[in-house]
Protein backbone atom coordinates (compact mmCIF):
# COMPACT_ATOMS: atom_id res chain seq x y z
CA UNK A 1 0.00 0.00 0.00
CA UNK A 2 2.78 2.39 1.10
CA UNK A 3 4.87 1.34 -1.84
CA UNK A 4 2.11 2.32 -4.33
CA UNK A 5 1.60 5.71 -2.69
CA UNK A 6 5.35 6.42 -2.89
CA UNK A 7 5.62 5.54 -6.56
CA UNK A 8 2.51 7.66 -7.33
CA UNK A 9 4.16 10.66 -5.69
CA UNK A 10 7.33 9.99 -7.70
CA UNK A 11 5.30 10.04 -10.91
CA UNK A 12 3.63 13.33 -9.95
CA UNK A 13 7.03 14.91 -9.27
CA UNK A 14 8.34 13.65 -12.60
CA UNK A 15 5.43 15.18 -14.50
CA UNK A 16 4.86 18.44 -12.65
CA UNK A 17 8.29 19.47 -11.25
CA UNK A 18 9.75 22.48 -13.08
CA UNK A 19 13.38 22.12 -14.12
CA UNK A 20 15.71 24.95 -15.16
CA UNK A 21 19.41 24.79 -16.09
CA UNK A 22 21.82 26.42 -13.64
CA UNK A 23 24.08 29.06 -15.18
CA UNK A 24 27.70 28.53 -14.32
CA UNK A 25 30.25 31.33 -14.74
CA UNK A 26 33.75 29.93 -15.18
CA UNK A 27 36.33 32.72 -14.79
CA UNK A 28 38.99 30.93 -16.79
CA UNK A 29 40.69 32.45 -19.86
CA UNK A 30 41.54 29.07 -21.41
CA UNK A 31 38.00 27.73 -21.10
CA UNK A 32 36.63 31.05 -22.43
CA UNK A 33 38.97 30.90 -25.45
CA UNK A 34 37.97 27.30 -26.28
CA UNK A 35 34.29 28.26 -25.95
CA UNK A 36 34.55 31.35 -28.19
CA UNK A 37 36.72 29.51 -30.74
CA UNK A 38 34.22 26.63 -31.01
CA UNK A 39 31.37 29.17 -31.33
CA UNK A 40 33.33 30.92 -34.11
CA UNK A 41 33.79 27.60 -35.95
CA UNK A 42 30.04 26.93 -35.76
CA UNK A 43 29.22 30.46 -37.00
CA UNK A 44 31.73 30.11 -39.86
CA UNK A 45 30.23 26.73 -40.80
CA UNK A 46 26.70 28.12 -40.79
CA UNK A 47 27.50 31.34 -42.67
CA UNK A 48 30.21 30.02 -45.02
CA UNK A 49 29.09 26.51 -45.86
CA UNK A 50 25.37 26.32 -45.08
CA UNK A 51 24.42 29.80 -46.34
CA UNK A 52 27.03 30.76 -48.99
CA UNK A 53 28.06 27.39 -50.47
CA UNK A 54 24.95 25.24 -49.93
CA UNK A 55 22.47 28.13 -50.12
CA UNK A 56 20.34 26.22 -47.62
CA UNK A 57 17.95 29.19 -47.36
CA UNK A 58 16.65 28.35 -50.85
CA UNK A 59 13.91 26.13 -52.18
CA UNK A 60 15.04 24.21 -55.31
CA UNK A 61 13.54 22.92 -58.57
CA UNK A 62 14.91 20.77 -61.42
CA UNK A 63 15.08 22.09 -64.96
CA UNK A 64 12.65 20.99 -67.71
CA UNK A 65 14.09 21.48 -71.16
CA UNK A 66 13.57 21.17 -74.90
CA UNK A 67 16.28 21.17 -77.58
CA UNK A 68 16.34 21.57 -81.37
CA UNK A 69 19.46 21.49 -83.52
CA UNK A 70 20.35 22.51 -87.08
CA UNK A 71 23.61 21.60 -88.79
CA UNK A 72 25.05 23.49 -91.78
CA UNK A 73 28.05 22.97 -94.05
CA UNK A 74 29.20 21.23 -97.23
CA UNK A 75 31.64 18.44 -98.06
CA UNK A 76 32.95 17.18 -101.38
CA UNK A 77 34.08 13.58 -102.00
CA UNK A 78 35.44 11.85 -105.08
CA UNK A 79 35.49 8.05 -104.71
CA UNK A 80 35.50 5.16 -107.15
CA UNK A 81 32.09 3.99 -105.81
CA UNK A 82 30.02 7.13 -106.31
CA UNK A 83 32.34 9.50 -108.23
CA UNK A 84 32.43 13.24 -107.46
CA UNK A 85 29.71 14.08 -104.93
CA UNK A 86 28.75 17.20 -103.01
CA UNK A 87 27.22 16.46 -99.61
CA UNK A 88 24.84 18.89 -97.96
CA UNK A 89 22.91 18.77 -94.70
CA UNK A 90 19.95 16.87 -96.21
CA UNK A 91 22.27 13.89 -96.82
CA UNK A 92 24.79 13.78 -93.99
CA UNK A 93 22.51 14.51 -91.00
CA UNK A 94 20.49 11.39 -90.21
CA UNK A 95 17.59 11.72 -89.47
CA UNK A 96 17.27 15.21 -90.98
CA UNK A 97 15.08 16.55 -88.15
CA UNK A 98 17.45 17.57 -85.38
CA UNK A 99 16.43 17.19 -81.76
CA UNK A 100 18.52 16.61 -78.63
CA UNK A 101 20.47 13.91 -80.49
CA UNK A 102 21.78 14.26 -84.08
CA UNK A 103 24.11 12.16 -86.20
CA UNK A 104 26.66 13.61 -88.63
CA UNK A 105 28.03 11.25 -91.28
CA UNK A 106 31.84 11.41 -91.40
CA UNK A 107 32.79 8.22 -93.20
CA UNK A 108 31.12 5.44 -95.20
CA UNK A 109 31.51 2.21 -97.07
CA UNK A 110 29.40 2.43 -100.24
CA UNK A 111 28.23 -0.67 -102.13
CA UNK A 112 26.54 0.60 -105.31
CA UNK A 113 24.21 -1.20 -107.71
CA UNK A 114 23.04 -4.00 -105.42
CA UNK A 115 20.22 -6.14 -106.82
CA UNK A 116 18.32 -9.09 -105.33
CA UNK A 117 20.08 -12.13 -106.84
CA UNK A 118 22.31 -15.12 -106.00
CA UNK A 119 26.05 -14.77 -105.33
CA UNK A 120 28.74 -16.60 -103.34
CA UNK A 121 29.17 -15.55 -99.68
CA UNK A 122 32.23 -13.59 -98.55
CA UNK A 123 34.86 -16.16 -97.53
CA UNK A 124 35.23 -17.03 -93.85
CA UNK A 125 35.58 -20.37 -91.98
CA UNK A 126 31.79 -20.90 -91.81
CA UNK A 127 31.06 -20.09 -95.49
CA UNK A 128 33.91 -21.80 -97.38
CA UNK A 129 32.96 -25.14 -98.94
CA UNK A 130 34.32 -27.93 -101.10
CA UNK A 131 31.08 -29.13 -102.70
CA UNK A 132 27.29 -28.66 -102.40
CA UNK A 133 27.12 -31.07 -99.43
CA UNK A 134 28.81 -28.39 -97.24
CA UNK A 135 25.96 -25.91 -97.86
CA UNK A 136 22.44 -26.24 -96.36
CA UNK A 137 19.56 -24.93 -98.44
CA UNK A 138 17.48 -22.40 -96.45
CA UNK A 139 20.14 -21.87 -93.78
CA UNK A 140 20.90 -18.27 -92.84
CA UNK A 141 23.56 -16.92 -90.53
CA UNK A 142 22.76 -13.53 -88.94
CA UNK A 143 26.42 -12.62 -89.41
CA UNK A 144 26.27 -13.52 -93.13
CA UNK A 145 24.66 -11.81 -96.11
CA UNK A 146 21.62 -13.89 -97.02
CA UNK A 147 19.90 -17.31 -97.20
CA UNK A 148 21.91 -20.26 -98.53
CA UNK A 149 20.70 -21.88 -101.77
CA UNK A 150 22.49 -25.19 -101.07
CA UNK A 151 25.08 -24.68 -103.85
CA UNK A 152 28.84 -24.30 -103.45
CA UNK A 153 30.18 -21.72 -105.95
CA UNK A 154 33.55 -20.17 -106.91
CA UNK A 155 34.15 -16.94 -104.98
CA UNK A 156 37.54 -16.55 -106.67
CA UNK A 157 39.86 -18.80 -108.63
CA UNK A 158 41.14 -20.35 -105.41
CA UNK A 159 38.23 -20.09 -102.92
CA UNK A 160 34.74 -21.65 -103.05
CA UNK A 161 31.90 -20.45 -100.76
CA UNK A 162 28.22 -21.28 -100.27
CA UNK A 163 25.91 -19.37 -102.58
CA UNK A 164 23.28 -17.13 -100.94
CA UNK A 165 20.13 -15.39 -102.06
CA UNK A 166 20.79 -11.77 -101.11
CA UNK A 167 21.50 -8.21 -102.26
CA UNK A 168 24.54 -8.71 -104.54
CA UNK A 169 27.36 -7.73 -104.77
CA UNK A 170 28.16 -7.90 -101.04
CA UNK A 171 29.68 -5.09 -99.04
CA UNK A 172 33.44 -5.24 -98.41
CA UNK A 173 34.66 -2.92 -95.63
CA UNK A 174 38.35 -3.45 -95.21
CA UNK A 175 40.28 -0.19 -95.53
CA UNK A 176 38.74 2.80 -93.78
CA UNK A 177 39.79 6.43 -93.81
CA UNK A 178 37.78 9.55 -92.89
CA UNK A 179 36.03 10.27 -96.20
CA UNK A 180 34.26 13.45 -95.19
CA UNK A 181 37.13 15.18 -93.46
CA UNK A 182 35.49 18.55 -94.23
CA UNK A 183 32.80 17.66 -91.67
CA UNK A 184 35.00 19.20 -88.99
CA UNK A 185 34.02 22.64 -90.30
CA UNK A 186 30.27 22.02 -90.15
CA UNK A 187 28.45 24.18 -87.63
CA UNK A 188 25.44 23.40 -85.45
CA UNK A 189 22.89 25.81 -84.06
CA UNK A 190 21.49 24.59 -80.73
CA UNK A 191 18.21 26.11 -79.56
CA UNK A 192 17.48 25.24 -75.95
CA UNK A 193 14.51 26.49 -73.92
CA UNK A 194 14.19 25.67 -70.23
CA UNK A 195 11.66 26.11 -67.45
CA UNK A 196 11.73 25.92 -63.67
CA UNK A 197 8.02 25.09 -63.19
CA UNK A 198 7.95 25.67 -59.42
CA UNK A 199 9.18 29.26 -59.83
CA UNK A 200 7.52 29.88 -63.23
CA UNK A 201 10.89 30.96 -64.66
CA UNK A 202 11.58 30.52 -68.41
CA UNK A 203 14.92 31.00 -70.18
CA UNK A 204 16.56 30.11 -73.49
CA UNK A 205 20.14 29.87 -74.64
CA UNK A 206 19.56 32.53 -77.31
CA UNK A 207 20.01 35.32 -74.80
CA UNK A 208 17.94 38.55 -74.89
CA UNK A 209 20.79 40.64 -76.34
CA UNK A 210 21.30 38.29 -79.35
CA UNK A 211 19.75 39.53 -82.61
CA UNK A 212 19.41 37.85 -86.03
CA UNK A 213 22.34 39.68 -87.64
CA UNK A 214 24.61 38.58 -84.76
CA UNK A 215 23.34 34.98 -85.17
CA UNK A 216 24.25 35.09 -88.88
CA UNK A 217 27.94 35.63 -88.17
CA UNK A 218 28.76 34.42 -84.64
CA UNK A 219 30.50 31.21 -83.56
CA UNK A 220 30.91 29.88 -80.01
CA UNK A 221 34.26 30.53 -78.40
CA UNK A 222 34.69 30.07 -74.66
CA UNK A 223 36.68 33.29 -74.24
CA UNK A 224 35.74 35.62 -77.11
CA UNK A 225 32.11 34.59 -77.80
CA UNK A 226 30.68 32.43 -74.97
CA UNK A 227 27.02 33.39 -75.63
CA UNK A 228 26.82 32.30 -79.29
CA UNK A 229 24.68 29.13 -79.66
CA UNK A 230 26.41 28.12 -82.95
CA UNK A 231 29.23 25.58 -82.50
CA UNK A 232 31.87 24.34 -84.97
CA UNK A 233 32.01 20.51 -84.76
CA UNK A 234 35.82 20.52 -84.69
CA UNK A 235 35.71 22.86 -81.68
CA UNK A 236 33.26 20.61 -79.81
CA UNK A 237 35.40 17.50 -80.42
CA UNK A 238 38.62 19.34 -79.49
CA UNK A 239 37.12 20.60 -76.20
CA UNK A 240 36.13 17.00 -75.43
CA UNK A 241 39.83 16.14 -75.70
CA UNK A 242 39.57 14.20 -78.99
CA UNK A 243 40.89 14.62 -82.52
CA UNK A 244 38.09 15.06 -85.06
CA UNK A 245 39.82 13.26 -87.96
CA UNK A 246 40.67 10.36 -85.66
CA UNK A 247 37.09 10.08 -84.38
CA UNK A 248 35.61 10.51 -87.89
CA UNK A 249 37.03 7.18 -89.15
CA UNK A 250 35.08 4.84 -86.85
CA UNK A 251 32.59 7.30 -85.37
CA UNK A 252 31.62 7.84 -81.74
CA UNK A 253 29.24 9.55 -79.34
CA UNK A 254 29.83 13.06 -78.01
CA UNK A 255 27.95 14.81 -75.25
CA UNK A 256 27.14 18.53 -75.39
CA UNK A 257 26.32 19.34 -71.78
CA UNK A 258 24.32 22.46 -70.95
CA UNK A 259 24.32 23.33 -67.28
CA UNK A 260 21.47 25.57 -66.15
CA UNK A 261 22.27 25.58 -62.41
CA UNK A 262 20.92 28.98 -61.44
CA UNK A 263 20.48 31.18 -58.42
CA UNK A 264 17.12 32.79 -59.19
CA UNK A 265 17.16 35.32 -56.35
CA UNK A 266 16.99 38.93 -57.53
CA UNK A 267 20.30 39.83 -55.91
CA UNK A 268 22.16 36.98 -57.63
CA UNK A 269 23.81 37.20 -61.03
CA UNK A 270 21.67 36.50 -64.13
CA UNK A 271 21.02 32.92 -65.15
CA UNK A 272 23.16 31.80 -68.16
CA UNK A 273 23.79 28.36 -69.70
CA UNK A 274 27.26 26.87 -69.21
CA UNK A 275 28.49 24.61 -72.03
CA UNK A 276 30.90 21.71 -71.73
CA UNK A 277 31.75 18.80 -74.02
CA UNK A 278 32.85 15.21 -73.41
CA UNK A 279 33.12 11.93 -75.26
CA UNK A 280 30.45 9.54 -73.99
CA UNK A 281 31.50 6.22 -75.63
CA UNK A 282 34.72 5.90 -73.67
CA UNK A 283 37.53 4.27 -75.62
CA UNK A 284 39.31 1.44 -73.84
CA UNK A 285 43.01 2.32 -74.12
CA UNK A 286 44.15 -1.32 -74.34
CA UNK A 287 41.22 -3.52 -75.39
CA UNK A 288 39.79 -1.31 -78.15
CA UNK A 289 37.38 -3.94 -79.52
CA UNK A 290 34.33 -2.79 -81.53
CA UNK A 291 35.17 0.92 -81.36
CA UNK A 292 32.98 3.76 -82.62
CA UNK A 293 29.45 3.94 -83.98
CA UNK A 294 28.00 2.82 -87.33
CA UNK A 295 24.80 1.62 -88.98
CA UNK A 296 23.56 0.81 -92.48
CA UNK A 297 20.95 2.39 -94.72
CA UNK A 298 20.15 2.16 -98.44
CA UNK A 299 18.96 4.40 -101.25
CA UNK A 300 16.58 2.54 -103.58
CA UNK A 301 15.92 3.25 -107.25
CA UNK A 302 14.70 1.44 -110.37
CA UNK A 303 16.76 0.79 -113.51
CA UNK A 304 15.23 1.65 -116.93
CA UNK A 305 14.33 -2.06 -117.32
CA UNK A 306 12.30 -1.86 -114.05
CA UNK A 307 14.73 -3.88 -111.88
CA UNK A 308 14.90 -2.66 -108.27
CA UNK A 309 18.44 -1.56 -107.39
CA UNK A 310 19.93 0.02 -104.30
CA UNK A 311 23.06 1.70 -103.01
CA UNK A 312 23.98 0.35 -99.56
CA UNK A 313 25.78 2.75 -97.25
CA UNK A 314 27.49 1.65 -94.07
CA UNK A 315 27.57 4.98 -92.26
CA UNK A 316 30.19 5.92 -89.68
CA UNK A 317 29.78 9.18 -87.86
CA UNK A 318 29.55 11.14 -84.67
CA UNK A 319 26.31 11.20 -82.73
CA UNK A 320 25.97 14.36 -80.66
CA UNK A 321 23.76 14.10 -77.57
CA UNK A 322 22.67 17.41 -76.07
CA UNK A 323 22.22 16.83 -72.33
CA UNK A 324 20.56 19.59 -70.33
CA UNK A 325 20.67 19.57 -66.54
CA UNK A 326 20.60 21.94 -63.61
CA UNK A 327 18.78 23.01 -60.48
CA UNK A 328 17.29 26.41 -59.79
CA UNK A 329 17.18 27.82 -56.26
CA UNK A 330 15.19 30.71 -54.81
CA UNK A 331 14.85 32.16 -51.28
CA UNK A 332 12.02 30.54 -49.29
CA UNK A 333 11.02 31.07 -45.67
CA UNK A 334 10.59 27.38 -44.69
CA UNK A 335 14.15 26.13 -45.51
CA UNK A 336 15.53 29.36 -44.00
CA UNK A 337 13.78 28.74 -40.63
CA UNK A 338 14.69 25.03 -40.61
CA UNK A 339 18.39 25.72 -41.27
CA UNK A 340 18.54 28.69 -38.88
CA UNK A 341 17.03 26.48 -36.16
CA UNK A 342 19.64 23.79 -36.83
CA UNK A 343 22.39 26.43 -36.60
CA UNK A 344 21.12 27.77 -33.26
CA UNK A 345 20.90 24.27 -31.80
CA UNK A 346 24.55 23.76 -32.81
CA UNK A 347 25.51 26.87 -30.82
CA UNK A 348 23.68 25.65 -27.69
CA UNK A 349 25.40 22.27 -28.06
CA UNK A 350 28.80 23.99 -27.84
CA UNK A 351 28.18 25.46 -24.34
CA UNK A 352 26.61 22.20 -23.08
CA UNK A 353 29.55 20.12 -24.26
CA UNK A 354 32.07 22.43 -22.63
CA UNK A 355 30.07 22.38 -19.37
CA UNK A 356 29.94 18.58 -19.28
CA UNK A 357 33.70 18.39 -20.02
CA UNK A 358 34.48 20.66 -17.08
CA UNK A 359 32.18 18.72 -14.78
CA UNK A 360 33.88 15.45 -15.78
CA UNK A 361 37.31 16.95 -15.08
CA UNK A 362 36.19 18.27 -11.68
CA UNK A 363 34.73 14.87 -10.75
CA UNK A 364 37.93 13.04 -11.68
CA UNK A 365 39.94 15.72 -9.73
CA UNK A 366 37.76 15.12 -6.65
CA UNK A 367 38.28 11.39 -6.88
Ligand SMILES: Nc1ncnc2c1ncn2[C@@H]1O[C@H](COP(=O)(O)OP(=O)(O)OP(=O)(O)O)[C@@H](O)[C@H]1O
Pocket residue numbers: 070071072187188189212215216230
Ligand atom coordinates in the same frame (compact mmCIF):
# COMPACT_ATOMS: atom_id res chain seq x y z
N1 LIG B 1 24.30 25.37 -88.23
C1 LIG B 1 24.27 26.68 -88.42
N2 LIG B 1 25.41 27.36 -88.61
C2 LIG B 1 25.41 28.70 -88.81
N3 LIG B 1 24.29 29.44 -88.79
C3 LIG B 1 23.12 28.83 -88.60
C4 LIG B 1 23.05 27.40 -88.41
N4 LIG B 1 21.77 27.07 -88.25
C5 LIG B 1 21.07 28.21 -88.35
N5 LIG B 1 21.88 29.27 -88.57
C6 LIG B 1 21.48 30.66 -88.71
O1 LIG B 1 20.84 31.05 -87.50
C7 LIG B 1 19.72 31.84 -87.78
C8 LIG B 1 18.47 31.25 -87.16
O2 LIG B 1 18.25 29.96 -87.69
P1 LIG B 1 16.78 29.40 -87.89
O3 LIG B 1 16.88 27.97 -88.22
O4 LIG B 1 15.98 29.77 -86.69
O5 LIG B 1 16.22 30.29 -89.08
P2 LIG B 1 16.04 29.98 -90.64
O6 LIG B 1 15.82 31.28 -91.29
O7 LIG B 1 15.03 28.94 -90.84
O8 LIG B 1 17.50 29.43 -91.04
P3 LIG B 1 17.99 28.94 -92.47
O9 LIG B 1 16.88 29.09 -93.46
O10 LIG B 1 19.20 29.78 -92.78
O11 LIG B 1 18.36 27.52 -92.27
C9 LIG B 1 19.65 31.95 -89.30
O12 LIG B 1 20.29 33.16 -89.67
C10 LIG B 1 20.44 30.79 -89.78
O13 LIG B 1 21.02 31.03 -91.04
